[in-house]
Amino acid sequence: xxxxxxxxxxxxxxxxxxxxxxxxxxxxxxxxxxxxxxxxxxxxxxxxxxxxxxxxxxxxxxxxxxxxxxxxxxxxxxxxxxxxxxxxxxxxxxxxxxxxxxxxxxxxxxxxxxxxxxxx
Numbered sequence: 063x064x065x066x067x068x069x070x071x072x073x074x075x076x077x078x079x080x081x082x083x084x085x086x087x088x089x090x091x092x093x094x095x096x097x098x099x100x101x102x103x104x105x106x107x108x109x110x111x112x113x114x115x116x117x118x119x120x121x122x123x124x125x126x127x128x129x130x131x132x133x134x135x136x137x138x139x140x141x142x143x144x145x146x147x148x149x150x151x152x153x154x155x156x157x158x159x160x161x162x163x164x165x166x167x168x169x170x171x172x173x174x175x176x177x178x179x180x181x182x
Contacts, residue, residue, distance in 0.1 A: 066108075073106070076162060090114040094122050102130045104169060106160075107152070109136040109143065117150035124151045131172040135160060 067088055074084040085100060087093035090111040097105060105123065109116035120132050134147040134155040147155045154168050 073160065080162070090116070090119040090122075093119055094126070097123050097128055097130065098126050101128075104133065104165070105130045106133050106135050106156075109134055109138070109147070117146055120147075120150040120152050131169060133165075133168060 070086045070088060074086050077084045082104075085096055085102070087096050090107075090113050093105070093107065093111075105128070107116040107119050111119065116134055116136070120134070123130070123132065131154075132152045134143075134150075134152040135158060136143055136147075136155065137158045139157045144155050153172055156164060
């Protein structure tokens with residue numbers, strides 16, 4: 063979820079080029095709705111969305127029972143934002159611009175942590 067359409071669409075193109083199935087949401091409510099109808103294994107959530115914070119989005123997605131790897135995406139690299147992201151249920155935080163090379167390691171770590179659970 064990213065409210066900057068250009069940012070979201072550019073990231074989607076890069077992820078699709080790497081073989082990922084991608085859906086974009088441009089607001090928190092749209093992302094929550096999509097995550098309820100689709101079972102993603104990874105959800106990237108911008109902290110600064112227009113209709114609600116990414117922290118609220120994470121809480122609501124987790125309340126739906128999602129087992130997706132939730133990753134906060136933000137321009138803020140301060141410890142307070144990282145702490146708030148963890149409290150909201152994010153497994154990790156990436157500071158913009160996103161390093162796409164960091165995603166495979168996050169996914170592998172998530173899969174290892176959830177081994178024995180549902181397939182992602």
